[in-house]
Amino acid sequence: MFDIEKLKFDKDGLIPAVVVDAYTKKVLTLAYMNKESLKITMEKGLTCFYSRSRNELWLKGETSGNYQHVVSITADCDYDALTVVVEKDGPACHTGTDTCFTNEVYQSEELHEFTVNGLYDLLVGRKKDKPEGSYTTYLFEKGTDKILKKVGEECTEVIIAGKADDKKETIHEIADLAYHTMVLMVQMGISIEDIQRELASRHIIDHKVKQEKMTK
Secondary structure (H helix, E strand, O other), X not given: OOOHHHOOOOOOOXXXXXXXXXXXXXXXEEEEEOHHHHHHHHHXXXXXXXXXXXXXXXXXXXXXXXXXXXXXXXXXXXXXXXXXXXXXXXXXXXXXXXXXXXXXXXXXXXXXXXXXXXXXXXXXXXXXXXOOOOHHHHHHHHOHHHHHHHHXXXXXXXXXXXXXXXXXXXXXXXXXXXXXXXXXXXXXXXXHHHHHHHHHHHHHHXXXXXXXXXXX
């Protein structure tokens, strides 16, 4: 068990805690903990913070039901800040948004952040708005059979490129397959989080199998 006495709390007995979504990796909120709230967090496996405005402890989700289940807590190199990775039951922000960080202050014109979740959100927008001239719009308008056909074709292209040991072409075809698979996910209402949870459950099973083999 980690000795929380190693942590450096400020003059008010608080330490900042950056809360991050375990699946999307989004920063959800910045809150503060004192020793008591940190102990409660570690004991319950649910985030508990100290409210500077109300001067009291608050268990996230106690009134809203939007609990945050703690996956891990990590201190920075100076032991004066924490990162708390969580699986959340609902919106992180009291306004009802997924994250508290929604107000864009600056965006570079040259540099653009790419995320799988960002691409997924873009595809959801394509299905909803159906902009004219978009290939994604075309796929959604044609429906599930067309999307499945494209997924099958891209699977074949990946196999051909991989069999030829052509790394560059294999990367290209895997990207095509990933895109069309995500179109299928949006079509069927399958989220990125659904896939991540499934993969996470398989990781646990795989870990148990490895342990069983080691004990034999």
